[in-house]
Amino acid sequence: MTVQRAVAASVLLLSTLPVPALAAARARVGGTLRLAVLPEVRADRSGDTPEGAVMRGLSAAPLCRLDAAGRPEPVLADVRRTAEGINVVARPGARLASGTALGSAELAQAWLRALERSPVARALLGPVRDAAGVLDRATRAHGTTLTLPLVHPWPDLEASLCHPALTPVLGDGAGDGIGPYVPDGPDRARASADFPQGRPYPDALALATLSRRAAQRALESHAAQVLLGDGGDPSARALYATYLVHRPAARPLVALLDGRLDRTALVRAFVGGPAAAMPGLLPPALGGPEGAGGSASPARGSGAAMLLYLQDRPGQRAVAQRLQILLRDAGVQLTLGARSAEALDRDWRGGQGDLALRSVLLPPLPAPALAVVLELAPDPELARRELAALGALPDGDARAARARERAQQLRGALPVVPLYVEGLRARVDPAMVDVRRDGFGLMVLDDAWSP
Amino acid sequence: MSAGIALAVALLAAPGASAPAVEALADQLREVLVAARPEAPVAVAVQGTSSALCESVGAVLAARLTGAGLPALVLPGGPDAPARARGQGARSLLSLQLRVDGQLAAAGELRSVWRNFWAGRTPVEAGPARLVSAAVPADLAARLLAAAGASGASLILDPAPLARFAVRTAALASGDLDGDGRPELAVLVGDEVVVLDAAGQPVARHGLSDLPPAPAPVREPFGTLCIANGLLAVASASAEAAVTLQLRGSQLVRLGHGGGPTLGCGASAEPATFVPGMARLQLDRGQEREVVWGGDARGGHRLLLFPDGTARWSAPGAGPRVLGQVGAGAALVSWGGELRVAASSAAAAPAEDRLRLLGPGAEEPSLAVPGRILQVQPTDDLGGAPALVLGVWTAEGGSELRVVRGAR
Numbered sequence: 001m002t003v004q005r006a007v008a009a010s011v012l013l014l015s016t017l018p019v020p021a022l023a024a025a026r027a028r029v030g031g032t033l034r035l036a037v038l039p040e041v042r043a044d045r046s047g048d049t050p051e052g053a054v055m056r057g058l059s060a061a062p063l064c065r066l067d068a069a070g071r072p073e074p075v076l077a078d079v080r081r082t083a084e085g086i087n088v089v090a091r092p093g094a095r096l097a098s099g100t101a102l103g104s105a106e107l108a109q110a111w112l113r114a115l116e117r118s119p120v121a122r123a124l125l126g127p128v129r130d131a132a133g134v135l136d137r138a139t140r141a142h143g144t145t146l147t148l149p150l151v152h153p154w155p156d157l158e159a160s161l162c163h164p165a166l167t168p169v170l171g172d173g174a175g176d177g178i179g180p181y182v183p184d185g186p187d188r189a190r191a192s193a194d195f196p197q198g199r200p201y202p203d204a205l206a207l208a209t210l211s212r213r214a215a216q217r218a219l220e221s222h223a224a225q226v227l228l229g230d231g232g233d234p235s236a237r238a239l240y241a242t243y244l245v246h247r248p249a250a251r252p253l254v255a256l257l258d259g260r261l262d263r264t265a266l267v268r269a270f271v272g273g274p275a276a277a278m279p280g281l282l283p284p285a286l287g288g289p290e291g292a293g294g295s296a297s298p299a300r301g302s303g304a305a306m307l308l309y310l311q312d313r314p315g316q317r318a319v320a321q322r323l324q325i326l327l328r329d330a331g332v333q334l335t336l337g338a339r340s341a342e343a344l345d346r347d348w349r350g351g352q353g354d355l356a357l358r359s360v361l362l363p364p365l366p367a368p369a370l371a372v373v374l375e376l377a378p379d380p381e382l383a384r385r386e387l388a389a390l391g392a393l394p395d396g397d398a399r400a401a402r403a404r405e406r407a408q409q410l411r412g413a414l415p416v417v418p419l420y421v422e423g424l425r426a427r428v429d430p431a432m433v434d435v436r437r438d439g440f441g442l443m444v445l446d447d448a449w450s451p
Numbered sequence: 452m453s454a455g456i457a458l459a460v461a462l463l464a465a466p467g468a469s470a471p472a473v474e475a476l477a478d479q480l481r482e483v484l485v486a487a488r489p490e491a492p493v494a495v496a497v498q499g500t501s502s503a504l505c506e507s508v509g510a511v512l513a514a515r516l517t518g519a520g521l522p523a524l525v526l527p528g529g530p531d532a533p534a535r536a537r538g539q540g541a542r543s544l545l546s547l548q549l550r551v552d553g554q555l556a557a558a559g560e561l562r563s564v565w566r567n568f569w570a571g572r573t574p575v576e577a578g579p580a581r582l583v584s585a586a587v588p589a590d591l592a593a594r595l596l597a598a599a600g601a602s603g604a605s606l607i608l609d610p611a612p613l614a615r616f617a618v619r620t621a622a623l624a625s626g627d628l629d630g631d632g633r634p635e636l637a638v639l640v641g642d643e644v645v646v647l648d649a650a651g652q653p654v655a656r657h658g659l660s661d662l663p664p665a666p667a668p669v670r671e672p673f674g675t676l677c678i679a680n681g682l683l684a685v686a687s688a689s690a691e692a693a694v695t696l697q698l699r700g701s702q703l704v705r706l707g708h709g710g711g712p713t714l715g716c717g718a719s720a721e722p723a724t725f726v727p728g729m730a731r732l733q734l735d736r737g738q739e740r741e742v743v744w745g746g747d748a749r750g751g752h753r754l755l756l757f758p759d760g761t762a763r764w765s766a767p768g769a770g771p772r773v774l775g776q777v778g779a780g781a782a783l784v785s786w787g788g789e790l791r792v793a794a795s796s797a798a799a800a801p802a803e804d805r806l807r808l809l810g811p812g813a814e815e816p817s818l819a820v821p822g823r824i825l826q827v828q829p830t831d832d833l834g835g836a837p838a839l840v841l842g843v844w845t846a847e848g849g850s851e852l853r854v855v856r857g858a859r
Contacts, residue, residue: 025778025797025823026730026744026758027671067848071617092664198670199728433800436848447670451799 027434027449033202036215038229042207043312045172046117048341050240050361050424051228053164054443058205059189060169060177061446063088064162066439070364072158075197076102076168076178079158085128085150086157093196097182102168104146108138110168117342120165120360123375124368127154127387152388155399160368164361164440180446181205201449219427225450226435226443231427232274237285237441238423239369241278242316242359243416244323245376250354253305254417256330257323259298264291267420270318274423281373281407281414283421285441286366287400288407304333305354308347311338316357319419323355357419364439366403367391373407377414386410472555472593473504477512479585480547480557481519487581489543489561491522494536497557498528499549499813504596508549508557536564545583548813555593556586605857606806606818612851613651613840616640619672620842620850621687624716625830626678628698629654634830635698636840637683639674640850644685646698649833651852657703662690667728675723675732675745677716686712688725711735714755715748715783731758739763749783752790756781760797764809766790774809780824784839786810786857793839795824802846806839806855820853822846 037055044052047060064072064079072079076094080087094102112135114121125131129151138146150157160166169177180200181189189205210218218224246254263277282288305327309320317338324334337353348356358376362369367390374383386406393399411418426443428435434447484493495513497505509525516523526535528546536544547559562580613636622639628646629635635654636647642660645653665688674687683703686693693710696703712732713720722735731742739755746755751767762777778795786793791810798804804824807817826842833840839855 025760025780025795025799025825028758028799029729067617069617093668193667193728196664196668198668200670 027201027447028451029201029203029449031202031450032204032206033200033226033445033448033450034206034208034218034224035226035228036208036210036218036224037227038212038215039209040312040314041229042209044341046341047164047167048118048120048361049313049359050422050440050442051426053361053440054424054426054445055207055228056167056169056177057164057179057442058181058445059179059183060167061179061195062162062164062167064158065444066159066162066364068437068439070159070439072162077107077161079161082147085148088146088148088161090144091196093194094178095194096170096176096178101144102178103144104138104141106170107146107168108135108141110170111135111166112139113169114165117345118165119345119358119375120163120372123372124160124163124166124363126371126375126383127151127157127391151384153391153394154387155391155394155396156363156365156368159365159439160363162439163363164442197446200446219429222429222431225429225432225448226445227427229425232423232425234274234423236274236423236437237364237439238274238276238283238421239285239362239364239441240359240422240424241283241362242319242357242419242421243373243376244355244419245348245358246355246415246417247353248415250305251415252301253303253327253332253354254415256299256301256332257326257417260326260330261323261419263420266319266322270322271315271420271422274425275315275420278418278421281411281416281418282366282369282404283362285421286362286364286369287404288418298330300331302331304335306335306337306352308337308339308344308353308356310341310344310357310359312340313359315422316359320357359422361440364441365396366400366407370403370407373414373416376416379414472587472590473507473511473596475587476508476555476557476585477515479587480512480545480583481515483583483585484516484545484561485519485521487561487583489521489545490563490565491543492541493521493523493543493545493561494526494532494539494541494564495523495545495547496526496528496532496536497547497549499551504549504551504593507596508547512545533564547583550813551589551593554586555589556584558582558584605816606808607856608818608820609854609856612843613854614638614647614852616850618849619844620826620852621672622674622676623826623828623840623842623852624676624678624683625828625840626683626716628678628681628683630681633832635678636828636830636852637676637678638842638852639676639685639687640672642687642689644676644683644696644703646683646703647852655698655701655703657696657705659685659687659690659694662687662692662694665689665691665725665727669725669728669730671730673725673730675712675714677713677720679717679720682706684710684713686710686725688712688730713748714743714746714753719748719750721746721748721753744779745781747781747783750790752783754781754783754792762792762794764792777809778804778824780804780827780841782827782829784808784827784829785837793827793829795827804843806841818855820855822851822853825850 041051047053047056061075063077064074078089090102127150129149180195182192183189187207191199191203193199212230215227219227267275267277280288284290310316320336327334360372371387432448436444438444495509497509499505513523513525544564545561547557550556560580561583618641620640624637625634627634638645643656643658646655648654669688677684683696692708695706697706712723723732743755753765755763762774763771765771776797778797780795784793791808794807796805804820805817807815822843822845824841824843828840831837841853843851843853
């Protein structure tokens with residue numbers, strides 16, 4: 001054997017030494033994404049809460065996604081500006097589980113349902129001229145383009161359409177949207193090969209509704225990769241805001257809370273993290289003030305009132321009970337009325353109750369967020385005036401600054417008392433790859449995979 | 452005593468340590484060498500990615516040989532090792548290459564360095580050469596030494612990215628598109644192709660969103676680019692059809708549709724097909740029809756990258772080599788006058804990836820690069836010198852082009 005051949009042989013020997021099995025640098029395709037969800041998350045079928053929005057997003061994606069910097073990325077539709085407003089154009093391949101392509105009629109039908117039940121949807125589509133009429137006519141039209149004329153300029157509309165409240169969902173079933181997974185039953189779903197952004201990497205999705213303790217154990221033992229309803233990242237954007245809204249006649253009752261309501265203590269003792277006190281109409285994540293808010297000497301009153309609250313949100317129940325005690329100390333008898341999200345919106349708008357706890361996922365831009373807050377106050381004329389003035393500012397920074405300023409000025413004038421803001425309660429197995437957060441602070445699991 | 456040897460001594464002396472890998476390897480080699488009966492003294496020259504590990508193995512082996520009645524000395528490895536061995540009075544030279552994977556392995560040759568006076572000025576190698584190899588399971592000490600000594604001394608990462616993108620890169624190519632004899636860079640990113648100059652400034656862009664979408668959309672950014680004969684061939688896994696573009700001034704003009712993805716570029720290119728719905732390829736011809744996540748073809752060499760973190764490197768007239776721990780970003784590159792594989796690691800989602808230059812020898816220069824390397828592209832002239840351009844995915848969901856150069 002020549003020296004050269006000997007060396008070559010030795011190199012071959014080295015190169016063929018056994019190597020350990022390795023993970024992949026590109027995404028691994030296959031396996032099952034396992035989610036453990038708490039019962040209150042499972043109850044949120046409409047995706048109103050951050051956790052519910054993450055869960056529902058797996059089988060019903062929003063029209064677009066806002067990235068962390070606030071840039072919209074089309075998912076199911078492209079949005080194009082016109083002289084009069086905007087055109088929402090469904091993307092090729094966006095099909096419901098039934099096989100029906102997403103068109104203007106389907107989108108209009110979904111948004112009419114959203115307008116019925118969600119104050120957030122009403123606020124986000126507020127700048128559309130005669131939104132209900134336009135959508136109603138569109139349900140009888142054909143084609144893939146939904147044209148929305150605007151009543152005043154609204155530069156933040158493209159970003160607003162990415163809100164989970166405007167997710168095109170045609171019914172109450174899990175398969176009535178278009179998502180990366182197609183439901184195969186109540187607790188299982190399979191990867192959708194036709195999803196416009198491509199199939200997700202796992203082949204399947206499995207949901208398990210567990211108690212908090214069992215869900216924590218499932219995550220720790222790697223039986224679940226994602227837990228929805230517990231834990232969270234305090235540094236992530238918190239936009240799920242809770243307000244105490246009241247009838248004009250109940251204003252004296254709310255004034256009794258001044259000096260009695262400590263928002264920081266309320267968050268610490270009854271809401272839990274990740275959450276923060278919200279003394280202003282806009283949360284700290286949108287440039288609103290931080291801290292517990294001003295204090296005054298407690299006054300006393302008398303009478304009785306009814307407070308509506310969300311029955312499926314344990315934190316809201318605890319806060320309602322705390323308000324009941326505070327008002328009892330002030331001499332007011334407060335009755336609590338538990339409602340589902342849909343019933344609460346319907347009953348409050350129907351005139352039931354004197355006070356209500358309203359929780360809304362705010363858009364990550366100050367001007368549309370202020371629009372949502374104004375929707376909680378029953379003064380459409382004020383809202384139109386405020387929003388038209390904001391929409392007339394073409395510069396995004398100037399618009400945001402003006403929205404913050406107006407939020408501060410309107411703080412005492414609206415029958416809307418800010419209480420606290422919450423972030424997404426979720427934990428994820430650290431081994432998961434490509435789990436990111438969108439502009440709402442929500443976890444996007446579409447790209448997630450396990451090595 | 453060098454820091455590496457001090458570390459080795461400390462580790463070998465650790466209480467409770469049983470049969471350290473470096474000692475076990477030295478014992479195996481001693482047995483082989485004693486049986487070979489080389490002429491003493493024996494010079495030991497060890498090479499590998501870690502100088503600390505090489506020094507430790509050399510020192511322990513020399514001590515073992517001396518203890519066995521074969522006086523030995525340690526030399527730095529390299530092409531002039533025989534001359535240095537002669538200069539130190541050695542009569543035999545043991546040249547070893549080291550590698551640490553699951554095992555600590557050594558392979559090399561033992562030969563005489565005696566030169567026949569009557570051969571005159573012709574450097575005729577004389578005496579019998581003998582292949583020597585040994586391997587033992589790698590232990591913590593060996594791994595620590597390997598890690599402590601590994602360095603990226605021969606590769607340098609430019610401190611600032613050449614370009615940044617808000618989304619992740621799908622493909623990267625280099626070549627002359629404007630006919631000035633200097634290469635441009637082409638990047639497939641999002642739904643467009645961007646041509647950059649050597650300073651990373653965009654020269655031209657071309658949108659692909661008008662192309663009919665692929666029948667099965669792909670989630671991961673994926674495609675191939677090829678610059679040959681002044682034309683840019685673009686195949687995106689998101690689109691049904693490939694296109695050919697030509698740079699005219701600051702515009703990329705679409706010349707036509709057709710073609711498809713390739714491994715490599717130009718005359719060596721291997722045609723392939725996208726696997727529907729996945730960031731994977733399959734070769735259109737030949738025996739090797741496994742699903743790959745990419746590869747390269749250049750000068751008769753072919754590199755296939757497999758989803759299990761291995762790569763197969765076929766060279767003309769030689770059997771295929773299987774390389775371990777190779778990621779999705781790898782290419783055949785001409786480096787230091789020889790063809791090598793520049794490869795990312797196979798780690799799932801490293802915060803810091805490692806680029807290695809795998810070559811015919813055991814030496815593997817390597818370099819830490821922040822992010823995940825998904826594309827590796829050699830370029831002949833970037834700022835006046837050849838370089839490697841890397842497509843690196845960042846944790847934030849965007850990407851960067853990073854430049855790697857050889858140390859001067």
